[in-house]
Amino acid sequence: MADLFREAPIGxxxxxxxxxxxxxxxxEKPDFQLPEAYNTALNSLSIHQKPSHISSTSESHSDIPSxxxxxxxxxxxxxxxxxxxxxxxxxxxxxxxxxxxxxxLEIERELSLQRTKSVPVAPTKTADGTILVDWYTTDxxxxxxxxxxxxxxxxxxxxxxxxxxxxxxxxxxxxxTLEVMSVFNVNATAASLPLALYVLxxxxxxxxxxxxSEVPIIGRNPMYMITFALFVIISIPTALxxxxxxxxxxxxxxxxxxxxxxxxxxxxxxxxxxxxxxPYAMTFWVSAAYCGPSFGPLLSGFAVPVKGWRWSxxxxxxxxxxxxxxxxxxxxxxxxxxxxxxRAARLRKLTNNxxxxxxxxxxxxxxxxSAVLIDALIKPLQITIKDPAIxxxxxxxxxxxxxxxxFFEVFPLVYGPMYGFNIGETGVVFLCVLVACAIGxxxxxxxxxxxxxxxxLAHGLRAQEHRLVPALACVFGPVIGLFLFAWTADPSxxxxxxxxxxxxxxxxxxxxxxxxxxxxPLSYPT
Numbered sequence: 001m002a003d004l005f006r007e008a009p010i011g012x013x014x015x016x017x018x019x020x021x022x023x024x025x026x027x028e029k030p031d032f033q034l035p036e037a038y039n040t041a042l043n044s045l046s047i048h049q050k051p052s053h054i055s056s057t058s059e060s061h062s063d064i065p066s067x068x069x070x071x072x073x074x075x076x077x078x079x080x081x082x083x084x085x086x087x088x089x090x091x092x093x094x095x096x097x098x099x100x101x102x103x104x105l106e107i108e109r110e111l112s113l114q115r116t117k118s119v120p121v122a123p124t125k126t127a128d129g130t131i132l133v134d135w136y137t138t139d140x141x142x143x144x145x146x147x148x149x150x151x152x153x154x155x156x157x158x159x160x161x162x163x164x165x166x167x168x169x170x171x172x173x174x175x176x177t178l179e180v181m182s183v184f185n186v187n188a189t190a191a192s193l194p195l196a197l198y199v200l201x202x203x204x205x206x207x208x209x210x211x212x213s214e215v216p217i218i219g220r221n222p223m224y225m226i227t228f229a230l231f232v233i234i235s236i237p238t239a240l241x242x243x244x245x246x247x248x249x250x251x252x253x254x255x256x257x258x259x260x261x262x263x264x265x266x267x268x269x270x271x272x273x274x275x276x277x278x279p280y281a282m283t284f285w286v287s288a289a290y291c292g293p294s295f296g297p298l299l300s301g302f303a304v305p306v307k308g309w310r311w312s313x314x315x316x317x318x319x320x321x322x323x324x325x326x327x328x329x330x331x332x333x334x335x336x337x338x339x340x341x342x343r344a345a346r347l348r349k350l351t352n353n354x355x356x357x358x359x360x361x362x363x364x365x366x367x368x369x370s371a372v373l374i375d376a377l378i379k380p381l382q383i384t385i386k387d388p389a390i391x392x393x394x395x396x397x398x399x400x401x402x403x404x405x406x407f408f409e410v411f412p413l414v415y416g417p418m419y420g421f422n423i424g425e426t427g428v429v430f431l432c433v434l435v436a437c438a439i440g441x442x443x444x445x446x447x448x449x450x451x452x453x454x455x456x457l458a459h460g461l462r463a464q465e466h467r468l469v470p471a472l473a474c475v476f477g478p479v480i481g482l483f484l485f486a487w488t489a490d491p492s493x494x495x496x497x498x499x500x501x502x503x504x505x506x507x508x509x510x511x512x513x514x515x516x517x518x519x520x521p522l523s524y525p526t
Contacts, residue, residue, distance in 0.1 A: 005023065005329065006371050008328065008332060009225050010329050012225055027060055028350075032093065038123055038131070039100070042351065042356075049109050103114070112281075121139045126245070131356050131360050134357045143339075145273075152273070153329065159269070159288075159325060160163055160288040162224070163262070163264075164288040165290040169198070169316040170292075171195065171405075173251070173296070174195060175300040175312050175427065177424050179304070180309050183309065184247075190259075192409055195245055195251075197251050198254055202256065204259070210267075212372070213263065213264045215364060221332075227258070228320070235313065235317045235320065238250040239316075248328070268334050269281040269282055280448065283441055287440075287500075291434050294431070294434060295452060297423075298428060299427075300427070301427025301428070302423075337359070340360060384525060387523075390520065397516055400512060407430075411429055415495060418489065436505075436506030437506065438511075440507045440511050443511055447470050461522075466514075467518045471512045474509075475507070475512065477508020477512075478505050478509055480508075481506070484500065
């Protein structure tokens with residue numbers, strides 16, 4: 001628990017304020033012993049020379065060895081270290097491979113076997129004499145892949161709560177629409193803009209925040225904490241907005257500042273989970289995002305008629321502020337390049353030797369923030385224009401997601417006038433999305449457990465289109481669900497019939513999105 005708090009933002013602030021006196025890393029403690037492999041490397045004139053092209057991002061990934069050579073034994077360190085000859089290994093890092101590839105799968109298989117025992121990891125030395133800082137052992141507790149199940153589950157829970165708070169903040173406003181129309185004298189279309197702008201903004205935000213979280217010196221946590229803190233702060237003037245224009249601007253900023261959960265949440269999961277376990281973790285994260293909007297009207301539906309339209313916006317503050325505090329206290333950094341970069345800095349301070357560098361430090365020399373942002377803005381458009389498959393996926397997922405959000409405007413038109421539901425009872429109808437999400441989780445998890453994972457273990461990674469098989473079966477669900485909803489939304493037919501239609505739509509949509517979230521990274525792993 002101490003290392004969890006140390007890695008969290010509050011722990012890092014205490015370290016900074018105390019001059020690293022409190023919550024010290026192992027390298028900062030008086031009794032720390034530098035691993036023998038590093039002592040040998042520092043004292044050796046020629047050890048494990050690593051081709052210089054590996055330490056530069058300008059080279060193609062074609063230099064990555066084929067899977068059988070992914071885990072290599074290092075040569076002996078010399079006769080003076082015969083006792084280490086069989087212990088020291090140079091374990092191929094996950095970061096040396098492209099994600100969602102056969103190379104990554106093969107390496108993770110080898111790493112999972114090596115984690116069962118503690119074997120020292122030998123550092124490598126580049127052609128220019130730089131010693132690359134790595135994990136000390138194959139089961140190094142600093143490696144997010146080596147964290148206990150409980151720790152990874154706790155971090156996953158925090159990301160899911162964060163995602164839920166941001167996504168529920170979108171639709172939580174819908175209960176206030178009628179009163180906003182009256183207070184600001186606007187029509188129904190204009191009154192729906194605070195919802196639309198929020199959703200638009202958290203779709204734009206990842207274009208900026210996602211690439212920044214990949215910069216080694218930044219990492220994941222700064223993107224989370226700074227933007228989420230601003231999200232909580234700006235939610236206060238949003239609830240106090242005196243004009244409709246101010247409400248629109250502030251709602252857009254809310255969505256934009258909340259978007260890192262969408263931009264980086266999946267990357268955090270990937271930092272902690274192997275390729276075979278990642279889809280399970282992604283299922284829970286996507287569930288938080290999928291169910292969040294449906295909980296919004298339920299959370300505000302009964303309070304707004306009594307407390308006023310601003311109440312729904314105050315609820316965003318009450319939901320997100322405790323989660324922000326939890327993350328400030330307990331959210332560790334998960335980015336391996338960032339963790340090793342900071343470890344290298346501590347080792348340089350300990351040894352007074354500038355040859356100790358992390359691979360990420362070498363990689364980021366060629367990174368310019370402006371180039372990263374420009375590439376992040378242009379690359380998605382470039383891929384969409386040049387690849388018809390990606391263009392279709394983008395259009396189709398936009399339609400499915402857009403229709404999902406149209407329910408927040410349609411339900412008050414159906415269940416109020418036709419069935420006599422009040423605002424709170426209309427919010428309860430959205431619980432059908434929770435039921436649909438549960439059905440989708442069971443369906444997709446069963447597909448993973450009984451078919452996909454065994455198939456990968458037996459045959460390796462197939463073509464990326466193979467991941468769309470469940471989506472092909474579920475693609476009829478949205479059409480069937482919408483038809484059933486439209487056909488049965490009538491006072492002469494019981495309301496449960498139309499709710500079943502929405503449940504079918506939402507369950508099918510959940511599985512479709514899960515398949516798309518895996519298909520796109522497989523198509524473009526870098």
